Amino acid sequence: MQALLDNLDRLWSGFLTTLGMSVAAAVIATILGTILAAFRVSPLPPLRALGATYVQLVRNTPLTAVFFIVIFGLPAVDVTFQNFFIAAIVALSVYTAAFVCEVVRSGINSVSTGQAEAARAIGLTFGQSLRDVVLPQAFRSVVPPLGNLWIALVKNSAIAGGGFAVADIAQLAPSLARDNPAQVLAIFGGIALAYMVITVPSGIAVGVIERRTAILR
Amino acid sequence: MSSDQATRTKQPLVALAGVNKWFGDLQVLKDINLDIANGEVIVVIGPSGSGKSTLCRCINRLEGVQQGEIRLDGVLLPEEGKALARLRSEVGMVFQSFNLFAHKTILENVTLGPIKVRKVRKAEAEQRGRLLLERVGIAEQADKFPAQLSGGQQQRAAIARALAMEPKVLLFDEPTSALDPEMINEVLDVMTSLAREGMTMVVVTHEMGFARKAADRVVFMDHGKIVEEATPETFFTNPRSDRAKDFLSKILTH
Amino acid sequence: MRVRRLTAACAALGLVALAGCSSEAGNDATAPDATVPVEEEVQFDEGTTMAELAEAGAITVGTKFDQPGFGLVSPDGVPEGFDVEIAKIIAAKLGIAPEDIEWVETISANREPFLQQGQVDMVAATYTINDDRKELIDFAGPYYVAGQDIMVAAGNPLGVEGEESLADIRVCSVNGSTPAGYVQENYPDADLTLFDEYSLCAEALKNDQVDAVTTDNVILTSFVAQDPEAFELVDNPFTEEPYGIGIPKGDDDFRTFINDVLEESFEDGSWAAAWDATAGAITGAPAPEPPAVDRY
Numbered sequence: 001m002q003a004l005l006d007n008l009d010r011l012w013s014g015f016l017t018t019l020g021m022s023v024a025a026a027v028i029a030t031i032l033g034t035i036l037a038a039f040r041v042s043p044l045p046p047l048r049a050l051g052a053t054y055v056q057l058v059r060n061t062p063l064t065a066v067f068f069i070v071i072f073g074l075p076a077v078d079v080t081f082q083n084f085f086i087a088a089i090v091a092l093s094v095y096t097a098a099f100v101c102e103v104v105r106s107g108i109n110s111v112s113t114g115q116a117e118a119a120r121a122i123g124l125t126f127g128q129s130l131r132d133v134v135l136p137q138a139f140r141s142v143v144p145p146l147g148n149l150w151i152a153l154v155k156n157s158a159i160a161g162g163g164f165a166v167a168d169i170a171q172l173a174p175s176l177a178r179d180n181p182a183q184v185l186a187i188f189g190g191i192a193l194a195y196m197v198i199t200v201p202s203g204i205a206v207g208v209i210e211r212r213t214a215i216l217r
Numbered sequence: 218m219s220s221d222q223a224t225r226t227k228q229p230l231v232a233l234a235g236v237n238k239w240f241g242d243l244q245v246l247k248d249i250n251l252d253i254a255n256g257e258v259i260v261v262i263g264p265s266g267s268g269k270s271t272l273c274r275c276i277n278r279l280e281g282v283q284q285g286e287i288r289l290d291g292v293l294l295p296e297e298g299k300a301l302a303r304l305r306s307e308v309g310m311v312f313q314s315f316n317l318f319a320h321k322t323i324l325e326n327v328t329l330g331p332i333k334v335r336k337v338r339k340a341e342a343e344q345r346g347r348l349l350l351e352r353v354g355i356a357e358q359a360d361k362f363p364a365q366l367s368g369g370q371q372q373r374a375a376i377a378r379a380l381a382m383e384p385k386v387l388l389f390d391e392p393t394s395a396l397d398p399e400m401i402n403e404v405l406d407v408m409t410s411l412a413r414e415g416m417t418m419v420v421v422t423h424e425m426g427f428a429r430k431a432a433d434r435v436v437f438m439d440h441g442k443i444v445e446e447a448t449p450e451t452f453f454t455n456p457r458s459d460r461a462k463d464f465l466s467k468i469l470t471h
Numbered sequence: 472m473r474v475r476r477l478t479a480a481c482a483a484l485g486l487v488a489l490a491g492c493s494s495e496a497g498n499d500a501t502a503p504d505a506t507v508p509v510e511e512e513v514q515f516d517e518g519t520t521m522a523e524l525a526e527a528g529a530i531t532v533g534t535k536f537d538q539p540g541f542g543l544v545s546p547d548g549v550p551e552g553f554d555v556e557i558a559k560i561i562a563a564k565l566g567i568a569p570e571d572i573e574w575v576e577t578i579s580a581n582r583e584p585f586l587q588q589g590q591v592d593m594v595a596a597t598y599t600i601n602d603d604r605k606e607l608i609d610f611a612g613p614y615y616v617a618g619q620d621i622m623v624a625a626g627n628p629l630g631v632e633g634e635e636s637l638a639d640i641r642v643c644s645v646n647g648s649t650p651a652g653y654v655q656e657n658y659p660d661a662d663l664t665l666f667d668e669y670s671l672c673a674e675a676l677k678n679d680q681v682d683a684v685t686t687d688n689v690i691l692t693s694f695v696a697q698d699p700e701a702f703e704l705v706d707n708p709f710t711e712e713p714y715g716i717g718i719p720k721g722d723d724d725f726r727t728f729i730n731d732v733l734e735e736s737f738e739d740g741s742w743a744a745a746w747d748a749t750a751g752a753i754t755g756a757p758a759p760e761p762p763a764v765d766r767y
Contacts, residue, residue, distance in 0.1 A: 072675070112316075115316060118318065120279065121308075122379070123305045132329060164667075165671075167665070173580070174579060174667075175665075178579060178647045180603075184581070
């Protein structure tokens with residue numbers, strides 16, 4: 001534990017990096033994933049194909065490979081990011097969006113078709129009926145699985161620090177372990193605890209949101 | 218018919234010409250030709266599976282058709298898209314299972330269309346919404362959620378929601394079939410008063426009492442075809458086709 | 472990379488005792504020919520580690536799986552490299568054939584726990600001897616002395632000359648490694664990028680995402696050898712990194728035995744042959760002078 005206490009400033013800055021990276025990626029992934037889900041249920045076949053291709057491509061690629069492609073592959077085609085932190089947010093967002101898409105799509109499918117029909121019948125466009133009628137109900141039914149994705153995202157962000165040049169909590173562990181070989185277990189345990197400081201409250205928050213948004217059917 | 222009505226019927230409000238529709242191999246609408254005049258109340262009856270609900274749903278293109286033309290006020294129904302949405306806003310629809318928006322209050326259900334489609338200001342939409350709820354007799358339910366209402370109340374709210382768009386025509390797809398018997402009349406009463414006020418209505422129903430009382434014309438369908446069209450008086454007392462006779466004998470001889 | 476992380480995760484969670492965390496690699500060694508004949512008859516004092524290992528006829532060795540020239544796992548799961556050959560020489564003197572060595576991947580962060588908990592009998596994994604580590608484990612050797620150096624893009628566009636330049640350039644190293652620690656310690660304001668593998672640092676250097684890579688010269692030399700069009704070694708080492716064989720703390724008999732074996736290999740040419748077959752084959756450099764074993 002001493003090694004962690006001696007490096008509280010680095011732990012704190014790593015913690016903020018992990019938190020910032022995770023929150024940014026969660027927001028982007030949720031928006032992007034929802035747009036993709038809208039594509040997947042769209043009446044236009046090209047959009048449906050685009051959504052389905054994205055999901056198949058990204059969902060079946062290991063996150064490490066997504067990181068590799070974003071950080072080293074994209075520069076080859078002249079797409080570069082300001083720094084590795086931004087690149088990591090992009091990689092995490094792109095990856096998580098595929099899963100958000102499928103979760104939201106299952107939520108959309110759980111809303112009875114009558115809801116969408118009624119929305120169309122009063123003259124709402126496809127986009128309006130999705131936004132004002134279907135998605136608000138879909139989201140309520142997928143809060144728990146979305147929460148799981150957000151929590152998984154926080155932990156997945158460790159790949160950015162563990163392997164891809166972002167100075168987050170995970171990146172701190174190996175150098176502390178090197179400098180304090182006697183405290184390796186305590187260091188990794190402390191690192192795990194730091195993640196829990198983010199993930200456990202997230203889980204509780206998700207539960208609160210779930211209860212608050214529950215609707216009668 | 219008065220001369221006023223005669224001029225209005227010159228161009229039908231809804232016109233179906235040569236409409237054919239298939240679900241896979243099954244033909245559910247066969248060569249449908251039907252003109253509906255402004256202010257007319259049409260009741261569509263027929264055995265289950267006769268295609269009467271499908272006919273109703275085709276009029277606002279919730280179902281597409283493979284052949285034939287459907288015109289509203291002389292305008293051909295457009296393909297899926299913004300133009301169709303605009304056109305649908307002029308055709309109200311009331312569903313068998315109400316389909317109120319479960320996450321919105323009754324008042325929000327009624328104001329959503331005016332606000333989003335007609336771009337009416339919220340305060341104005343709410344004021345008119347409350348008036349409509351009063352008209353269908355559920356003003357005091359405005360701030361509840363659909364699941365807190367009885368079936369009859371929900372269906373009346375659904376009618377108010379359709380009316381909020383000030384539609385040219387109202388479609389009713391078996392509006393009382395999902396209701397407990399004691400709630401049927403409260404819905405039929407609202408529909409009857411709408412009919413009296415001159416609303417153009419297409420009603421798919423098994424309620425023969427309503428058909429006798431409110432319909433200008435009864436359309437009898439069987440196996441996807443319009444078998445017979447007549448005034449309620451003629452249809453119920455003197456049906457021409459055997460199938461109509463058979464159908465009526467089954468439902469009227471209790 | 473995946474295997475590595477699994478191992479790290481297991482270590483991190485203290486699950487090292489689970490069989491699932493140990494590598495199954497390496498029962499059909501097809502690596503370069505063992506240059507040292509396996510002893511037929513071995514005799515050790517009762518109760519020593521050597522006697523136990525010789526009796527078992529098998530040994531578990533921790534090594535790197537991702538270090539070209541030292542310990543790089545081949546597609547069939549068997550690591551190859553200088554560290555691996557040194558371990559084979561030691562095993563041979565215990566009467567253990569290469570195919571009876573079980574190779575376990577060790578990364579920088581789990582070498583001490585693996586030794587302390589008996590997951591491995593010894594570690595030969597570009598393992599720098601230092602005093603911090605000596606408090607937890609013991610080292611035989613050194614059997615090689617590396618030095619931290621800097622690799623830059625071919626042509627050295629920024630004119631990097633030595634360690635003083637580290638303060639002014641974007642430098643890349645591997646997280647948790649000794650060279651990274653050297654930069655953090657001595658140039659705390661350096662723009663240091665940390666990946667988990669040197670190959671990623673090399674890629675970042677190619678993409679101009681960093682200006683230099685710093686680590687032990689032997690590792691850098693292998694990158695330059697693989698892609699001389701892209702990379703160039705500054706060749707001005709500024710540290711001494713004596714590589715030792717890590718063994719459990721306090722096993723002085725075993726340490727003395729390994730030191731004897733190493734010295735013997737320095738003299739009989741098997742050490743140089745191991746170098747030529749591995750790291751030397753990559754860099755093209757002849758075997759250096761063997762270091763003096765430190766019998767502390």
